[in-house]
Amino acid sequence: MPYTFIGVGQCGGGIVDAAFYDKSMFRVAVPIAINSATLDLQTMKNIKREYWVGMSRDRGFIDGAMQGFEHFVVGGYGKNRGKAEQDTKEHEDVIRDMIIERARVKGAEGEGIGIAVAFIVYGLGGGTGSGAGPVIAKVLKEMKIPVVAVVVLPASHEGGLTAKNAVESLNRLTEHADSIILVDNQKLAYAESTEALFQRYNEYVARSLRDIVVGTALESVNPADFEGYAPVIDLKDMITATSFRRGDKQRPGFACLGRASEKARDLLHYIFPVRGYKEIDIISLLYRAFMKLSLEDVRVEDAEKNLVLLRLPPAYLTKAGKINTSMAKRVMEERTRLGETHFGVALTKKNLATAVVLLTYRPNQLSRLRTLSQLAGQYEDVSLRVLEEYEKDFVTH
Numbered sequence: 001m002p003y004t005f006i007g008v009g010q011c012g013g014g015i016v017d018a019a020f021y022d023k024s025m026f027r028v029a030v031p032i033a034i035n036s037a038t039l040d041l042q043t044m045k046n047i048k049r050e051y052w053v054g055m056s057r058d059r060g061f062i063d064g065a066m067q068g069f070e071h072f073v074v075g076g077y078g079k080n081r082g083k084a085e086q087d088t089k090e091h092e093d094v095i096r097d098m099i100i101e102r103a104r105v106k107g108a109e110g111e112g113i114g115i116a117v118a119f120i121v122y123g124l125g126g127g128t129g130s131g132a133g134p135v136i137a138k139v140l141k142e143m144k145i146p147v148v149a150v151v152v153l154p155a156s157h158e159g160g161l162t163a164k165n166a167v168e169s170l171n172r173l174t175e176h177a178d179s180i181i182l183v184d185n186q187k188l189a190y191a192e193s194t195e196a197l198f199q200r201y202n203e204y205v206a207r208s209l210r211d212i213v214v215g216t217a218l219e220s221v222n223p224a225d226f227e228g229y230a231p232v233i234d235l236k237d238m239i240t241a242t243s244f245r246r247g248d249k250q251r252p253g254f255a256c257l258g259r260a261s262e263k264a265r266d267l268l269h270y271i272f273p274v275r276g277y278k279e280i281d282i283i284s285l286l287y288r289a290f291m292k293l294s295l296e297d298v299r300v301e302d303a304e305k306n307l308v309l310l311r312l313p314p315a316y317l318t319k320a321g322k323i324n325t326s327m328a329k330r331v332m333e334e335r336t337r338l339g340e341t342h343f344g345v346a347l348t349k350k351n352l353a354t355a356v357v358l359l360t361y362r363p364n365q366l367s368r369l370r371t372l373s374q375l376a377g378q379y380e381d382v383s384l385r386v387l388e389e390y391e392k393d394f395v396t397h
Helices: 009-019 038-042 081-090 092-103 128-142 160-173 194-217 235-241 267-271 282-290 325-334 367-379 386-396
Strands: 003-008 029-035 052-056 060-063 117-123 147-153 179-184 243-246 249-252 254-263 305-312 340-347 352-361
Touching: 003 009, 003 092, 003 128, 009 029, 009 038, 009 117, 009 128, 009 147, 009 194, 029 038, 029 092, 029 128, 038 052, 052 081, 052 092, 060 092, 081 092, 081 128, 081 160, 092 128, 117 128, 128 147, 128 160, 147 160, 147 235, 160 367, 194 235, 194 254, 194 305, 194 340, 194 352, 235 243, 235 305, 235 340, 235 352, 254 282, 282 305, 282 325, 282 352, 305 325, 325 340
Parallel strands: 003 029, 003 117, 029 052, 117 147, 147 179, 179 254, 305 340
Antiparallel strands: 052 060, 243 249, 254 352, 305 352
């Protein structure tokens, strides 16, 4: 299997579980759900026990198929990020072996083990994910696996302890991740019945990630088959679009995502598939994706670089249904400070035209990170040192 999705804690497990609602994901990726509470694992609908890993305070990591699993994985870490980090460090070899076993790959010591890219997904404000997540990212990097971290920022009203956990976890994660995609609970902070919205928010993030993975791995375009501009991208392009290189150093970018979709045909023409495709305004689709970015208080035009993947029915790339992908690419290029966009098209059999965008920033451009750092400082003397150290690399080069 080329890809692995590792959900750590309740938040990360929920997003990964939602991503594997589409069974085609199992064709290109292996899910792994790591949690310190059995109840959280049991609520998942798509990731079965064979993909579970439990975290026990006194026994380390527990195989989901182990007899008596429920008796060992009961406590949870609450918001004790430090304890979760310490326990994970003590059992790094065990979790490494479990990842290899579940991904069904083998490799020589010190070499890549056959996982092309690993996604690690977790919430920054709690205990299990924020503590174990960076350590697992370190284990993956030591296996020479590119790491894309998808992490959820706590809302400001969640308080100083969650901000402290987020700041400390980000400080550690930045040393081991190739790219960091931010999802922001602040987007839900002013809505009523926010608990009911979390599942829908998780599903939105999961669909965006699924579009990128399935679109690049299973639905890639052969440009020679189409008359229009139909470029191909893969997950290496995604990492390039969400990271920065200065000299011999590579730093993760801090990206946010957006997604918009539109039905390609009405119900009648979908049932009786003879033409009937609507005209799709790709520029409008991109702007709608911009309006649904996963991070609060960012400007599209301030992004250093970006990526867009369009998933379209094949009819839109023929001469008769041709869409202006060249114009869409220019729109994306004009909205990046470095003039760098990674633009791709994928084919889909679904009755949808979809645009997923990733916009990448340096950390000092993101007011939400500064807000969390200030909240964490009120709790105790904690600062998001990455804000200063990261910028030094840009100044010196």
